[in-house]
Amino acid sequence: MATCDVCGNDYDKSFQIVQGDRKGTFDSFECAIHAFAPRCAHCGCSIIGHGAEHADKFYCCAHCAKKSGVVGIDDRV
Structure with missing residues (x-):
């Protein structure tokens, strides 16, 4: 499991997004949008x-x- 960078939720279905040299771990698309959009x-x-x-x-x-x-x-x- 990994912890969401935005909300702190420790989730077994978390995922990572990489954009150039930026990388983040998220538990939902909502948190990923909040961080990256x-x-x-x-x-x-x-x-x-x-x-x-x-x-x-x-x-x-x-x-x-x-x-x-x-x-x-x-x-x-």
């Missing part, structure tokens, strides 16, 4: 989908990107 530069939510990136900032959607001044991005065309 980028945050929207506008609203601060965890980006668990594709999101959008502009000028080294991440946004959860085109709406948030537009509210931050990004031009030329749409959720639907």
Whole structure:
């Protein structure tokens, strides 16, 4: 068993995620998202989908990107 880096739960079905030189052990996808998902530069939510990136900032959607001044991005065309 391994202990979750986020909540501390010692769980027999824990798993690890590796991203470059970052590594974490988690008991659930919820904890893994909390630790690894980028945050929207506008609203601060965890980006668990594709999101959008502009000028080294991440946004959860085109709406948030537009509210931050990004031009030329749409959720639907």
